[in-house]
Amino acid sequence: MPDPAVATPRFVGRDRETAALRGALARPPAIVLVEGEAGIGKSRLLREWLAAPDQPTALVSVCPPLRESLTLGPIVDAFLGIERPLPSERLTELAGALRPLFPEWSTHLPPALPPLDDAKAARHRLFRALDELLRALRVDVLVLEDAHWADEVTLEFLLFVLSRQQSDGLSLVISYRPEEVDDGSLLLRLTSRLPAGVTQLRIALAPMRPDDTAALVSSMLDGNPISQEFTTFMHDRTGGVPLAVEESVRLMCDRADLVFRDGQWVRLRLRELQVPPTVRDSTRERVSRLSPAAQQVLRAAATLAERSSVDTIAMTAGLSPAASRGAIAEAAGAGVLDGDDRDRWRFRHVLAATAVYEAIPLTDRRQFHLLAGRALELLQPPPVARLAHHFREAGETTSWARYAEQGAELAMASGDHTKAVDLLVDLLSWSVLPPADRARVARTAGVAALGRREQVDEVYHRVVRTLRSVLGTPGLSARQQAEIRNPLGRLLITGGEAQAALRELEQAVANLDHDPFEAARAMTYLGWAYAGPWPASTHRRWLDRAADLAARIDSPAHRLNLDGNRAAALLMLGEEEAWDVVAGLPVDGPTAAERLDVARIHVNIGTGALIWGRYADAEEHLAVALRLAEAEQASRLQHNVRLEQANLAWNTGRWDGLAETAAALAEADRDRPAHYLGSVRLLARLAATAGRRRAAEEQFQLVLDESARLGAVDDTLEAAAALSRLWLTDGNSRRALRVTNEPLDTVRRKGIWVWATDLVPARIEALLAEGDAPAATRLADQFARGLRGRTAPAPRAALTLSRALLLTAAGDHARAATAYDRAARAWSALPRPYDALRARERQAEALLAQGRVEPGRELLAAQYEQLFRLGARGDADRVAQRLREHGAEVPRLWRGGRRGYGDQLSPRELDVVQLVVAGKTNRQISRILAKSPATVDQQLRAAMRKLKVNSRTALAVKAVEAGVFADEV
Template sequence: MLDPSPEDDGTAPTVSTPQFVGRDREMAALRGALARPPAIVLVEGEAGIGKSRLLREWLAAPERRTALVSVCPPLRESLTLGPIVDAFRGIDRPVSRLRLTELAGALQPLFPEWSADLPPALPPLDDAKAARHRLFRALDELLRALRVDVLVLEDAHWADEVTLEFLLFVTSRQQSHGPSLVISYRPEEVDDGSLLLRLTSRLPAGVTQLRIALAPMRADDTAALVSSMLDGNPISQEFTTFMHERTGGVPLALEESVRLMCDRADLVFRDGQWVRLKLRELQVPPTVRDSTRERVSRLSPTAQQVLRAAATLAERSSVATIAMTAGLSPAACSGAVAEAASAGVLDGDDRGRWRFRHVLAATAVYEAIPLTDRRHFHLLAGRALEHVHPPAVARLAHHFREAGETRSWARYAEQGAELAMASGDHTKAVDLLVDLMSRAVLPPVDRARVARIAGVAALGRREPVDGVYHRVIRTLRSVLETPGLSARQQAEIRNPLGRLLITGGEAQAALSELEQAVANLDHDPVEAARAMTYLGWAYAGPWPASTHRRWLDRAAELTAEFDSPAERLNLAGNRAAALLMLGEEEAWDVVADLPVDGATAAERLDVARIHANIGTGALIWGRYADAEEHLAVALRLADAEQAFRLHHNVRLEQANLAWLTGRWEGLAERSAALADADRDRPAHYLGSIRLAARLAAAAGRRRAAEEQFRLVLEESARLGAADDTMEAAAALARLWLTDGNSGRALQITNEPMDTVRRKGIWIWATDLVPARIEAHLAAGDRKAATRLGDQFARGLRGRTAPAPRAALTVCRALLLAAAGDHGRAATAWDRAARAWSALPRPYDAMLARERQAEALVAHGQFDQGRELLATQYEQLFRLGARGDADRVAQRLREHGAEVPRLWRGGRRGYGDELSPRELDVVQLVVAGKTNREISRILAKSPATVDQQLRAAMRKLKVSSRTALAVKAVEAGVFAEEDSLDDAS
């Protein structure tokens, strides 16, 4: 390094590696967290912000520890579990000396180089998920045998799904003295459906937790970093400002820009400080792309060719692989690699593999390759990687795709998809296959085969419905338009397509596809039976219940011949749920024989899905204790198997159960969270909106309730989900009846009522028939109301469903009240209230009691009626049905009764203690936030923040924000969290 003196005017500097500056606080926090194992440390920040440098500096410290380090490659199609495998390959202890059980034999396929030192390979398992779980256990055993203290995974935003699942597996076992985890990632590159979000948002209790959010450097740190790269002497203020503004304080951009300027002799030492020549004429590249491209252009043509090859390969590669990709001899390539490494562009590991030091630099070089040349580089890369064993099929598919070699691309894409599905990574399989079908011209027979596999892979995904689902659906529909497909090929595509449409909420379209598929699935009885069972579900279509029942019976005949217990379980569970939707009593006999667990991951997932469907059916029947039991089983298994889509389903049904059984505390927040999580799943999103509409109607927020119920009704009708139109139509009818608009109430219930009659499934009409009868009565048509009540009674004959039967008692009470028989009406309303309470369904019971009270008053029993009304007013108010409570209060006043005084909102007093909301404000004051910032963070108005801040100051007896912060910390009113999200 040059040490110029003030007399060395005009001397160009020699560039050194920058010192580690501006991260003292983050380093102290990292060390502190890892000193309290087990720990999970998340290091987040944009590209080039210094995540890797922070971790390298920590790893270089002389502390005694065993750490495994790996970096995820930038390709989406990265090798399953590749980062974890690479981490283990960095160990320096002989595997043969480790105390490993026979379980470690599962590692043989991953580490063929250790084949002589590992236990014998284990026999293969038929269930891919069970094999993956066994593999995870073996990897965890290896971690513990090596006594690994810390597992470091860099660039986790590029990690494959199975790698992330393994990290989740490790976190679940940390409390049994597992290793600490340090994970770095770029938040902006984490997909909404990524498992990484579970690592960043659902950390286990009892584990030290730290999140370090690296921010760009301040101006003084920028100056210190640049100075350290030169000679330690200061840089001018003008130069500091220039660098900070042009690079945004991103360390990588700073480093690359300094190197570029030095290469171009743009820096000189003058008057005791480094300054930049031609400040205005010569533009400093604002991004790493520009600086990297110019630095590369100064290397030899051979080195540039090597860098273009390395950029195309994208992952660490041997000299031999790079040479073949670059079209060079190994000797020439080796020299060029050395040149690029000396220039600080390439970085090697102890296995002689090379890649760019920074992904941004690789991207800059790759994007500079002319499009015509890129195809050639990818072709050479693919041919080079075909010599690597075991073959990296995902990378091979990528390179041959970019090279336009369709045949090789298709072969490796299918192989990659098969491997991904075998390890449980169905998302990767879908990506590979949909990409292939969307961009390649395949023969019809190949296109049909790939489409079928893609559909099956999509059905196996555990994530919530997202863009991947919709891509698959669009692609399968497109493939069905391919000329030349046989009826059998079309059926094999329509079958998974129909099931995907069910998940996506397109009920009518789903039945259409499945009905066409089942006619040509004779060659596959299992899939034929499965399709028939789905056709037995009555949620859509014009068919009567008898048609759905025939499909179920046909499926049962096929199922009786199956030998596989798993297939029999799957079809029995689907049959039970379908029978419940039809209102068939025998469904409960089938339910009684269903297991509550499974021997394999696949069986557990199937059992979870079955119990979720049974829970939904139990809600329709009004068997709420049964619903709670089945949903609890489903949630336990869904969480155990990390089935996120199913988890959301169950949470929604549990929220519906909470509404029905009167557990409304926090339900509004739950419905909002569910709606956000399910926006891409129409049926479930509408279910969340329906829940919000119920709460709005009960609270008296008429406009919101009406808009939300209309959305649910219209969208459910559009999607063909007939059963989901019932409650929304009934709710709208009740709202309009309060306006005296019986005609509109009848009109909105016409189509749902026709659906019930046409299908003959009267258990769906729990809400609909009472609302319709009331509309007929309001219109003066008692004959139509009576006729509908009789139809409802006949439709429920022989069925013990408690909720529809309670609704039937409401219908009878409505008819008695309309006849003017107030004494008998009061008795009937009492019967209805008791029926609702027995479920329990307290809100409906309270509404029935309100009607009973009105009947008593009409019958001349004024005191008894007013007393009952007052009781319902208080109970409705406590439940949270403030709109109904206000209506009852008005009726009490009309009857000359006094309305009880109840506490009406706002938080109850906390005395001299800070309320939870005041604590939130004080915590942010201590963190140095302004009132405006606190308002934005807590989503409160500035006036509310000011009010809560003044209340906190009054309670803590201080008169300034500073004194408040000091007093709050001294008093220990809240615990400081181990987080650096706001670090700057």
């Protein structure tokens, strides 16, 4: 029998998977995931299904294995492959957003839409337009092959399509290699939280069984059977992977290694000659047997990496179209290349293309890429990401830079700022550009990085390193350096490198005169007092300079940005006039970008209000910020708001579920140091009040050390104060004093005493424990002078507490008891119940020290119960011990499980009463506690019944008199 004629293998061993695929897609909408390793047969399964008669209308897209794939490239290419006319009559004005992606359809698409400032909004609009196009074309199934190579925006579009599915809607079929899908890939979300009614199927293709391997080999060899020994050999050597089986058979036939004997095919020299262990080896050897022209065409096709026309392959191969067509026919006949109905060609298997490409000598690859780039430049529209890739590999820096910048521009227009950063940073890292071009690309990369949804990740670190490197380029002008330092400084703020950020911004400001808005914005950042050694007066001068520039800026959006950030910065400085600016700020905006800006401003104002102790104001501004952030789906901003709302809940005594919230926030914000440390600080507070001393100390120490390292000096104060109190409880007054030295120096140096709410009382206690009453008195006096003229309730309550501590140390217990009473009332007015209860505890101790045992014990017992119910179990245990020392019986309080409260107020009722005492209306209480008005009314009536009153005013008075919350109405 002559040498075997190798045929295309028959589709075998996948009957069950094919039936499952058809069944799922017969119940639309459906999502089918086809997963498996390279060469396992994913594409063949889909081709067989698509080739069956009476199939639904399918749009097929393939993700190429490029270093930088064009944003949404697979989806765009799939649409361009549709031969039917564009149904203009079924498109709305929204389809105008598609013009940048489909310039060749310009005569059929509606007019272009106005650009959006917010990248996320632009991306959402583009997704809606693509979805409309799918429906207009009446596409039933969208197929995405090799999704492990898909860009993030393409995967986001699939999630978007899936979220909009309705009955009989579009189905999705996605193939991918699971081993190449990262843990954080959006692919993993495609099977979670599916809309109701979506059919779900996951097909995991496994290697073929030995009998299927035999059937596949037989189908390639005239349908004649193969020997059992040959079957075992093939299955053992290939692992049952169809591609490996097919390639091995072709190689053996090329080498005349097969013989037909006794009615079946057997392999000669079964032990002596082995099947090449990898598809790469088999592919290279098979390709080497083709003609030189065919080998040249295959090298060109491997370089191009995507389906390409005969003309494009010919130019890349350096052959005439006629010679290339003959060579393509030869390669296709050998089963290496595969064509489609548009006469475009590519390798039948990616592994084979990779094998051929890697065999190209390095000295020749540059020429192939250069020719590929020149060929692709003739396409309309030019595939800029592919062009950047080819000219990069060709070493053609000028062309590479041009197409990389164009690709970055398109990526940013689609909302894919990460792709833009990758293109530009790659260009800056591996090319030699003229200084002016290098500066321009670096500035654009910095701006793109600021627009990323991710924060501090490897891309962030890479762009920061690159921008710093570019700043060292000889020949950059002062203006060019300033335009790089400006975004770099803002990036460093995001990364928590506060001190470094101020250095970059200070250097940038001096040379931003040509751009008043950017200069004013940089000055505003320099006016923020969170870092650096500057006193408040220096920060204030920067803010005043920014205000002078802002007055000359016409853009309302720019003025809003500057005014809002200036107001927040003034709050951080403790400047009373900030509240006048805050009063004039809007609570919404006309565009998505302005709404996000308004949201950020209100977050910062909420943070400032927390520092001042103006908790009602904080509640109001954070609610505005959250509403806008949720409306714009700004997840990072929502995390910021929720962290500050958690801080507000801590201060106002709403601790139920706070530990879980803090843990979730910490986990979500691990990539953002400042926010992560804020969540850890919240966990540390809860640990300290619960009596988990070791955890609290470790967490506060982490916050202190990391905040100091990052230069965020304002974040060191509370942690130092908390550690001081913990160590003072141990009797280690020297260590308690030492930990507050540097934070107090910071406050004194900057002159911002509104920051010292926690620090000053802790420092005074440590000084008194060390026997240095004069220093403690001087500190209290300095604190009072620093707060003069400022309506900052929290620092003023801390000042009252500090005065009481001094009276206790002087032995004047009667006046101390009165002072603690005033402090408790001041804390309650905020409301800040935990600190109010601690002040009442000190008041009780002062009464006991006077010899007024009975009222002291009664007051101490009241604080025990309230601390316990609040959740401060560690403090409650300490108070219980003091009660026992004074001969009092300590009641056993409920420590878990559901319970009734009898005539005692429940924790939920206490929350409501606390806010009534603070002067809140039922509607405000409903919003603050996230309860319905009916629930608030019910709990309010229950509290009034238990305290035997019949009005809100009487309830507040009775609550204060009973020691529930010490305050006056």
